[in-house]
Amino acid sequence: MFCDLVGSTALSTRLDPEELQDLIRAFQDRCAGAISRFDGYIARYMGDGMLVYFGFPRAHEDDPERAVRAGLDLVSAVAELNRDDGARRGAELAVRVGIATGTVVVGDIVGEGAAAESTVVGETPNLAARLQGVAQPNQVVVSSSTRDLVAGRFEFEDLGVQKLKGLSESAKAWHVLSETDRHGPRATDSAEPAENVMPLIGRQEELGLLLRAWETSKEGRGQAVLVNGEPGIGKSRLLDALRERVRDEDY
Secondary structure: OOOEOOOHHHHOOOOHHHHHHHHHHHHHHHOOOOOOOHEEEEEEOOOOEEEEEOOOOOOOHHHHHHHHHHHHHHHHHHHHHHHHHHHHHHHOOOOEEEEEEOOHHHHHHHOHHHHEEEEEEEEEHHHHHHHHOOOOEEEEEEHHHHHHEOOOOOEEEEEEEOOOOOOOEEEEEEEEEOOOOOOOOOOOOOOOOOOOOOOOOHHHHHHHHHHHHHHHHOOOOOOOOOOOOOOOOOOHHHHHHHHHHHHHOOO
C-alpha cells in the first residue's frame, strides 16, 4: 500500500511550518492507528506519505482484505482529523491510497538507524505507487490482482485500463466503494469462521480427501489431516467447504 496526504504543498504556503508539521504528524498518527488494527507494517515514511506492507513480516490468510479494509479506514480517519483538527486550522485534508498484491523478494536491510529498512524487489510496490497516483482525493484504488482476491467482500467501480508511468504494460484499476453486506467478521473481530462468499475452485480432490477422512472417522477409525501451504492459497476456504458439507450432521 502507498498512501499520501493530498495538497500538502498548498498547505505549506498557508500554514506556519510548525503548524504544518503538527498536522502531518496527526495525519501519520491516524494512519498508523488504522494500519496497525489490521497488522500492517509501515516500512517507510516519505514526507506526508507512507509505504505499507501486508504479509510481511507477518503473513495472514487474508492480507489483501486487511489492506483494503485499512485503506478504507484511512479515508475515515482523515475525515475525523478534518473534524477534530483540520477545521480549527482552516485546512481540508484528503488522502489517496493505492494497493497492489503480488510476489516480491524481501532482501537485506539497507540504511542505518531510523532510515533502516528491508529492500523489497518486484513490480508490486511500483504498481501500488502508480495506482495511488491514479486515485482521486479520498479514494482507495486497487489492482486487478487485489480485486480478484477480495471480490464479494467489497463493492468496486471499474476505472478501466490505465497507462501507468514506468510500467511496461497497462493495468486495470478499481476504485473501492464500500464493503458489501455479505462480509464476515473484521480482521480484529471474533475468531469465528467468516462467511466466505467466494466459490471453491480447483479443490475437489482435497475436499474429497477430507470427506473420506470424515466418513472413516464416523466409522470409528479416527483420522488426522494436515492442511499446509503458504498464506492466501485457500486453506481456510477449504475448511469452510468441509463445514458446509457436514453442517447438517451431528458432529
